[in-house]
Amino acid sequence: MTSILYDAPGPRAKRRNVLFSVVFFVLLALLLWWIWQTMDEKGQLEWALWKPFTTSEAWTTYLLPGLADTLKAAALSMVIALPLGAVLGIARMSDHRWVRIPAGAVVEFFRAIPVLLLMLFANEFYVRSTGIPSDERPLYAVVTGLVLYNASVLAEIVRAGILSLPKGQSEAAMAVGLRKSQTMSSILLPQAVTAMLPAIVSQLVVIVKDTALGGVMLGFTELLNTRSTLAANYANVIPSFIVVAVIFIVLNFILTSFASWLEGRLRRSKRSTGAVLGADKVDDVNAAEVGGTYGTGAGGSI
Numbered sequence: 001m002t003s004i005l006y007d008a009p010g011p012r013a014k015r016r017n018v019l020f021s022v023v024f025f026v027l028l029a030l031l032l033w034w035i036w037q038t039m040d041e042k043g044q045l046e047w048a049l050w051k052p053f054t055t056s057e058a059w060t061t062y063l064l065p066g067l068a069d070t071l072k073a074a075a076l077s078m079v080i081a082l083p084l085g086a087v088l089g090i091a092r093m094s095d096h097r098w099v100r101i102p103a104g105a106v107v108e109f110f111r112a113i114p115v116l117l118l119m120l121f122a123n124e125f126y127v128r129s130t131g132i133p134s135d136e137r138p139l140y141a142v143v144t145g146l147v148l149y150n151a152s153v154l155a156e157i158v159r160a161g162i163l164s165l166p167k168g169q170s171e172a173a174m175a176v177g178l179r180k181s182q183t184m185s186s187i188l189l190p191q192a193v194t195a196m197l198p199a200i201v202s203q204l205v206v207i208v209k210d211t212a213l214g215g216v217m218l219g220f221t222e223l224l225n226t227r228s229t230l231a232a233n234y235a236n237v238i239p240s241f242i243v244v245a246v247i248f249i250v251l252n253f254i255l256t257s258f259a260s261w262l263e264g265r266l267r268r269s270k271r272s273t274g275a276v277l278g279a280d281k282v283d284d285v286n287a288a289e290v291g292g293t294y295g296t297g298a299g300g301s302i
């Protein structure tokens with residue numbers, strides 16, 4: 001049996017795949033066992049190091065406030081970067097050079113600069129040129145850096161998603177007299193959203209993780225920054241890193257799961273409903289078609 005992309009594996013290939021899978025899981029189990037043994041030898045599995053996470057103080061004083069700031073910075077960055085990236089991506093496909101060239105320059109410029117450098121530049125700008133309070137300045141700098149970088153990346157995702165659509169879509173819209181702006185907003189962009197969604201979600205996950213850069217360099221009180229304070233108070237550096245890593249994994253898993261559900265819903269909504277017409281409805285449709293045909297013929301013969 002042959003598929004479009006590859007030949008279906010035969011008996012020998014299936015046995016080889018099973019063997020590779022067994023070897024992989026055995027090696028993975030050995031690696032996990034080695035990590036467990038190493039942590040046990042170093043005393044990192046002692047209950048005293050993990051006990052703080054069973055109390056409310058560690059969560060309400062350190063982890064939950066840091067998680068709230070992480071989500072706040074990520075949400076603000078997403079809300080601003082998504083529409084800005086869509087505007088820049090569409091502008092890069094404009095027929096007008098005075099729109100297309102500046103948009104392309106902005107996208108290429110900010111996409112080429114590391115996001116941490118953008119945060120540092122933004123922080124210095126707010127220090128020297130604005131009156132933003134010092135306790136709020138790190139949040140402004142983190143959001144600014146994330147928006148500038150991720151909007152430029154999302155602009156390329158939007159442009160690639162629209163260009164991936166068949167040209168017949170645009171040609172059909174032109175044939176019925178739609179303007180380019182109407183074609184973009186009513187036909188191309190809605191269809192491209194489903195194709196772009198996995199890449200967009202991947203970039204949103206990057207936004208959530210990159211908030212930690214502000215905690216390291218700017219003192220932004222996000223999750224990783226508050227973890228260091230917690231570890232200093234409870235002397236549990238490795239356990240605190242593990243707990244924060246699990247929180248990030250769960251957070252990003254929820255985000256990707258929601259995106260998968262949304263993508264499936266969008267794909268199902270674009271399919272035909274498959275509704276079956278009753279006999280009376282079919283008779284009405286046929287009668288209308290026949291009447292229209294005869295009426296046209298009579299009018300033509302007259």
